[in-house]
Amino acid sequence: MRTRFLSKMTNGEVEEYLDRNDIIYVPVGVTETHGALPLDSETVLAEAIALKMAEASDGLVLHNLPYFFPGGTIIGRGTIQMSIKDGMAYLDKIAKSLLKQGFRRQVYITSHGPAHMTVSGMVRDFFDETNVPILYMDVLKAAEAAKFNLMDAFHDMSIGAYKVLGRLEDVPLNVPESNSVTYDVQHMLAGMGKNPGNLLGKYAYQSGAVGSYFDAPSDHMATPLLKTPEEREAYADAGVQAINEFVKALDMPTIVETLRQADVYTKENSLHKYGELLQGVKA
Structure with missing residues (x-):
């Protein structure tokens, strides 16, 4: 295929694809302070992973969704705020449009901790409304x-994602927020510890336990100090390899086939037995 990004395809190319398959990956991002990386780094990581997933399972990618709930990083003036409920409503409209277009198998991808509060609710409500x-x-x-050690490879993958998308030069060099002698992970953890709300975060998943803000923009995501293009390239190459290994470990062909089977089961089993009780089923 010339491209797997929906917005880069012609309508004819999309219709030709839909004649044989119905899979689309939707990376949902965020625009927020992220150490020495660009503000869209967690959007780019989700997009790069989605692209590799699409390549592994003959899917398409609907990208350019970078403005969703950021969490406690709103104290950074580069962070774009979007409420959870507004983000859910927007995604719901997109999901229903995609379904009408013929994309029955939709897979939403995020690499941002609080994103589950937006996407999980939309996915469940969508199911109850459309079955x-x-x-x-x-x-x-x-x-x-997938038993993949993500945290050890996270910085590599974040930088490698820009290379996957052909944007490696967007990753700047010699940025003050980098992980240097004066700015390291311990500094970040110390800053986070200043807000008592962070002591309560362990009682639910990610940012879903209690509202809190970072003490300073620099407290979010210490990142490597990249001094030269060669260092950046080395991180990127390691990151691309890690992304490929991660997607391979997931086995996307099996996942999208299981999603198809779940759809068949819903129609032939659940709706057959309980259709009159289930929201979204027309008499």
Whole structure:
């Protein structure tokens, strides 16, 4: 295929694809302070992973969704705020449009911790309204399921994602927020510890326990100090390899086939037995 990004295809190319398949990956991003990396780094990571997933399972990618709930990083003036409920409503409109277009198998991808509060609710409400199962894959949880050590490779993958998308030069060099002698992970943890709300975060998943803000923009995501283009390239190459290994470990062909089977089961089993009780089923 010339491209797997929906917005880069012609309508004819999309219709030709839909004649043979119905899979689309939707990376949902965020624009927020992120150490020495560009503000869209967690959007780019989700997009790069989605592209590799699409390549592994003959799917398309609907990208350019960078403005969703950021969490406690709103104290950074580069961070774009979007409420959870507004983000859910927007995604719901997109999901229903995609379904009407013929994309029955939809997979939503995020690499941002608080994103589950937006995407999980939309995915479940969508199912109850349409009776069509769509899938949400949180990269953090997916890595656990695939027994992939994500955190050790996270910085490499974040930089490698820009290379996957042909944007490596967008990653700047010699940025003050980098992980240097004066700015390291311990500094970040110390800053986070200043807000008592962070002591309560362990009682639910990610940012879903209690509202809190970072003490300073620099407290979010210490990142490597990149001094030269050669260092950046080395991180990127390691990151591309890690992304490929991660997607391979997930086995996307099996996942999208299981999603198809879930759809068949819903139609032939659940709706057959309980259709009159289930929201979204017309008499």
